[in-house]
């Protein structure tokens with residue numbers, strides 16, 4: 001059985017003390033059975049990366065950054081390069097989370113640059129895509145996601161190590177989850193889109209949007225859903241462990 005990917009996005013939550021306290025509780029909950037069934041990824045804030053790296057590595061948990069800058073180095077105050085992230089023990093990086101798109105105005109073209117830079121730096125980008133409620137109601141959800149994929153992955157070899165996370169914007173942090181059936185429909189559409197772009201057969205497609213211990217099992221049971229990207233519920237070590245253990 002293919003291991004499912006269970007990724008947690010801590011956003012701008014947790015101080016260093018709180019992050020380490022999370023690991024104190026979470027790591028002992030990662031039993032062998034769980035680790036055989038899933039690959040765990042945690043995306044804390046930049047400020048926690050170095051301090052969490054050693055313990056995560058020993059526990060078999062991959063560390064992700066929540067953002068990156070595509071340039072190698074330069075006068076980009078407040079930004080972090082991929083080499084700097086790799087230096088901290090980071091192996092994955094979120095690209096195009098809907099909060100980056102909506103609040104910080106990141107465009108598909110800029111995300112494409114980040115994605116290419118991440119691949120070139122040997123990190124695994126997790127490209128986040130998803131439609132807003134307005135777009136879903138206007139019946140354009142699939143075309144919106146296809147455009148995000150086509151532009152975000154433009155010029156990228158789809159056989160490189162990377163992931164896509166389908167995160168309907170209306171389901172993020174709202175308590176509303178897409179039904180497993182809706183998520184599967186979009187995941188199938190994403191697969192077809194990747195195929196039409198010439199590959200991506202092995203590229204994992206995750207679902208994100210109000211994933212909780214109560215709904216994780218149903219989502220993870222779907223063969224087209226290769227894992228989940230969890231925001232709010234990943235802040236609580238017991239909840240995150242219950243999600244990872246729900247297969």
Ligand code: PEP
Pocket residue numbers: 009011167171172173174175208209210211229230231232233
């Ligand atoms: C996210 O931030 O990627 C996310 C899916 O958040 P939540 O699980 O809180 O909806």
